Amino acid sequence: MxxxxxxxxxxxxxxxxxxxxxxxxxxxxxxxxxxxxxxxxxxxxxxxxxxxxxxxxxxxxxxxxxxxxxxxxxxxxxxxxxxxxxxxxxxxxxxxxxxxxxxxxxxxxxxxxxxxxIHPLADALNDITRNYSEIIQQLERGIHALKEISQKTEALTVRGTSEEAQRVIDDAAEKAEDISRILSGIKV
Structure with a gap:
């Protein structure tokens, strides 16, 4: 090292x-x-x-x-x-x-x-890890919600209910937008 x-x-x-x-x-x-x-x-x-x-x-x-x-x-x-x-x-x-x-x-x-x-530098590094941990947790929740929506969409597609399928698709779009908003705060 x-x-x-x-x-x-x-x-x-x-x-x-x-x-x-x-x-x-x-x-x-x-x-x-x-x-x-x-x-x-x-x-x-x-x-x-x-x-x-x-x-x-x-x-x-x-x-x-x-x-x-x-x-x-x-x-x-x-x-x-x-x-x-x-x-x-x-x-x-x-x-x-x-x-x-x-x-x-x-x-x-x-x-x-x-x-x-150098306490300010250590505090800043701790803040970075805390903030990114929170962002990752938000993303994990959003991904989990998208997976649930995907499963509901599959079930509705099999049953053939288009109104409910459209509502689930709208929910998926909303969750995708949430994830996009979270990721927009990170510059790569």
Missing amino acids: KEIISRSFPYKLALKSLLIITAGAIMTVAVFYLAIYEEFGPSYKESLELIAKLKQELLYKTIMVYSATSFFLIGVAVMTLLYSHRVAGPIYRLGLTAKIIAEGDLRVKVHLREKDV
Whole structure:
């Protein structure tokens, strides 16, 4: 069976998200580095003091940036995985249900979890199956009525009653018109 959604979709989505966030973190570090950049002083002693001060400040800010970025990356990775499962899983179930419907079983319904993202699509597919089931039931009733009329017509023809036969034929024409009306709502 061909997969509707690739099993690797959530992992690729997570990897792309992590790459984007990592690039953002690297750019953030570069901005912080440029923000604390200072010119060296005129004397060697002042330069050494400035280097010591910047070294301590850079270490502190680097730890803060990487800590914040790490927490952010972990949160985004978890959210990406959870969200992708809220999309990919229901789409996979919709694909399976659509295949069953295509095989002719209109009794099947799509059932999604409460927090799944694509409820409107599932509801629309359920509406389609319900509507077509109703149309098919109407057609079956009309066909059954036509069969009864056909049997009555045969019996009347054998007996030779033309008025009753004409009434039965009119009923048959009416039922055929009903079936035609039902089918006119379906575009092929």
